[in-house]
Amino acid sequence: MVLKQKFHEAFKGTVERITNPRTVSAFKAKGVLSINEFILAGDNLVSKCPTWSWESGEPRKRKPYLPADKQFLITRNVPCLRRAASVEEEYEAAGGEILLDNEDDDGWLATHGKPKESKIDDENLPSMDTLEISKKNTIQSISSYIGGEDEEDIPDISEFEEPDNLIETDPATLQSTYLVAHEPDDDNIVRTRTYDVSITYDQYYQTPRVWLTGYDESRMLLQPELVLEDVSQDHARKTVTVEDHPHLSGKHASVHPCRHGAVMKKIIDVLLLRGVEPEVDKYLFLFLKFIASVIPTIEYDYTLDFDLGSSSS
Amino acid sequence: MEDADSEKGQKNLIFAPFQSAVDEGFWHKLSSLKLNKLGIDESPIPITGFYAPCSHHQVPSRLTLLAESLPSEEDQEQSSSVPSATLNQGNRNRCPVPGILYNTNTLEGFQALDKKSLINTEAKKIWDDIHTGKVEESSSLLLRFIVISFAELKKWSFCYWFAFPGLVLDPPARVVSLRPASQCLSSEQAESLSAACNEWRNTSLTTGVSFFLVCIALNSHVTIRHLADLEACKNDGHKVLFGFYDPSNLPSNPGWPLRNYLAYICIRWGLEKVHFLCYRETRGFVDLGLSLIGEALISVSPEWKTRECMPKVVGWEHNKGGAKPNVISLAKAMDPTSLAISAA
Known part of the structure; x- marks a missing residue:
């Protein structure tokens, strides 16, 4: 099924074991990050956007080349009010255009544009071609977490009779609509999906990598297929895959990093053309802005209301 | 009003x-x-x-x-x-x-x-x-x-x-007022409160301390102190708000932590009129438009406050x-x- 992906993972794992992590900066030349630059950029993200924190993750998954308390970055409980598909329809109707490929200098700035994968060939950046992921296979590697065909495996709680007085009517408790399901949502409570978004360092591609863990409106783990509804449709079945998280348990959806270096390089070039000298500690802000085009409705924080770098002109 | x-x-x-x-x-x-x-x-x-x-x-x-x-x-x-x-x-x-x-x-x-x-x-x-x-x-x-x-x-x-x-207050606490903090404070107070809150949150020793006292001096200077400092704050003649990290996002409902907090305030400090701050953030920094300042009245029977009476x-x-x-x-x-x- 996902054999090619497995092969690629095994290959990638071997390369990671035999090569040392990057220590020399190639930020401007290739759009990639060294370990130290990743930590620097992560520290800056955490201080400017404190909803992000460094975490240590599972002890046995710790990478020796990263500090124990700075293994990856995460922001939890991020609202996602609408599905990406509906936003794209609106955007296209409003005449929105893809800006990353635009020759115009400031093209990349549009948040909700749909960056096409441009054909930059950089021999140092492993190509997506080694990683042909067929549509169905990736997506179906995990199906339903809750319910589904395995219903018989789940303890039957339908007959779970609680004494009526367990959840008492208390005049000082805001009543949930779950309790009285037939009533309309008139309690001001917006029920929405939420996401945990994490950023890891991918040693093979030498770039950050984004992971998504979704929760449905009743705070239950979202099936990865449903996570794809919150990914821009251009990416949903191509660059977003479901894989083991490098620091956490379980399988999570991830934006595949094979093009990240090339895209970041393009963004950096655009900045340089505009006379702005990009600073490496701002890398994650630029990166998250680019990622926002892949997951336009997940409202994580990447405030960018300060200088990107020192202006040289 | x-x-x-x-x-x-x-x-x-x-x-x-x-x-x-x-x-x-x-x-x-x-x-x-x-x-x-x-x-x-x-x-x-x-x-x-x-x-x-x-x-x-x-x-x-x-x-x-x-x-x-x-x-x-x-x-x-x-x-x-x-x-x-x-x-x-x-x-x-x-x-x-x-x-x-x-x-x-x-x-x-x-x-x-x-x-x-x-x-x-x-x-x-x-x-x-x-x-x-x-x-x-x-x-x-x-x-x-x-x-x-x-x-x-x-x-x-x-x-x-x-x-x-x-813990269920009997009878329930009554709301005298509950409004966005930004509407309850002078601009000097708001500015000083924001600075004090951000400092509390950015200090690793206090960032996880979710209940605290907001002491507003006559000159509008705001300090944040630990619960144990209540006597000292009162003696200084400061106006005291009982602050807590509020998980709720709703404009007219404080979150669950305030419940046991009110019981604590009522029992430990014998207060019947409580001013509180529901501390909320946007993008990781205090948001006084989202945070609420409220006044509640507590009038429980005397037995309620004895340790034997659960x-x-x-x-x-x-x-x-x-x-x-x-x-x-x-x-x-x-x-x-x-x-x-x-x-x-």
């Missing part, structure tokens, strides 16, 4: 219940703990939940269980690696809350748990901590919670239910479908057979 109104203009103060969330990693860790260390031991397990002030106006913040919520498997032995607990100290997005996990070996055992008595036992601890003054040393004791669970390890499914014990308790979480536990199946993520099939 409402301040001048008599009893009839006032409504009950209604609290938004805490919401729970469990990270997949918690169940993986519990399974391995059960298989490698606990076996059939059903003793209650001390756990740590994490929460933070509301930081997105669209969603409340949640009390979350992560893999790190459970004790480490090597707790008894001297582990050479740095313990996770130490690594997470000072993480502003993880204010620790003490909880207790009752994990049963069978579904029958799960169903047979006396939920009323469990929540009462836990609430009694909160009640005692208020009376003995332990809350001043460690304010998160006001937030104690319970999880009951049954882990069907053979099928990789988990049945669980949270309770957040809340008040009524509420707090089993309303899950999807009402008074029922949650069920999650991780078979697809944990079962080696299905993992092998999906990998083939």
Whole structure:
């Protein structure tokens, strides 16, 4: 099924074991990050956007080349009010255009544009071609977490009779609509999906990598297929895959990093053309802005209301 | 406005219940703990939940269980690696809350748990901590919670239910006023409050302390102090707001932590008129438009305040479908057979 992906993972794992992590900066030349630059950029993200924190993750998954308390970055409980598909329809109707490929200098700035994968060939950046992921296979590697065909495996709680007085009517408790399901949502409570978004360092591609863990409106783990509804449709079945998280348990959806270096390089070039000298500690802000085009409705924080770098002109 | 109104203009103060969330990693860790260390031991397990002030106006913040919520498997032995607990100290997005996990070996055992008595036992601890003054040393004791669970390890499914014990004020607290903080403060006060809050949150020693005093001096200078400093603040002639990290995002409902906080204030300090600050954030910084300042009246009978007289308790979480536990199946993520099939 996902054999090619497995092969690629095994290959990638071997390369990671035999090569040392990057220590020399190639930020401007290739759009990639060294370990130290990743930590620097992560520290800056955490201080400017404190909803992000460094975490240590599972002890046995710790990478020796990263500090124990700075293994990856995460922001939890991020609202996602609408599905990406509906936003794209609106955007296209409003005449929105893809800006990353635009020759115009400031093209990349549009948040909700749909960056096409441009054909930059950089021999140092492993190509997506080694990683042909067929549509169905990736997506179906995990199906339903809750319910589904395995219903018989789940303890039957339908007959779970609680004494009526367990959840008492208390005049000082805001009543949930779950309790009285037939009533309309008139309690001001917006029920929405939420996401945990994490950023890891991918040693093979030498770039950050984004992971998504979704929760449905009743705070239950979202099936990865449903996570794809919150990914821009251009990416949903191509660059977003479901894989083991490098620091956490379980399988999570991830934006595949094979093009990240090339895209970041393009963004950096655009900045340089505009006379702005990009600073490496701002890398994650630029990166998250680019990622926002892949997951336009997940409202994580990447405030960018300060200088990107020192202006040289 | 409402301040001048008599009893009839006032409504009950209604609290938004805490919401729970469990990270997949918690169940993986519990399974391995059960298989490698606990076996059939059903003793209650001390756990740590994490929460933070509301930081997105669209969603409340949640009390979350992560893999790190459970004790480490090597707790008894001297582990050479740095313990996770130490690594997470000072993480502003993880204010620790003490909880207790009752994990049963069978579904029958799960169903047979006396939920009323469990929540009462836990609430009694909160009640005692208020009376003995332990809350001043460690304010998160006001937030104690319970999880009951049954882990069907053979099928990789988990049945669980949270309770957040809340002491019931009788009669309920009345709202005199409840408005966005920005509307209640002068611009000097607002500026000074924001600076003080951000400093409190950015200092690793206080970032996880979710109950605090906001002391406003006559010259509008605001300082934030620990609960134990109440006498000192009053003696200085400061106006005092009882502040807390509010997980709720709603404009007219403070979150659950205020419940036991009011009980604490009423019992420990004998106050009947309480000014409070529901501290909320946007993008990780204090948001005075979202934060609320309120005034509540408490008028409980004198017996209510004696340690022997334990008040009524509420707090089993309303899950999807009402008074029922949650069920999650991780078979697809944990079962080696299905993992092998999906990998083939």
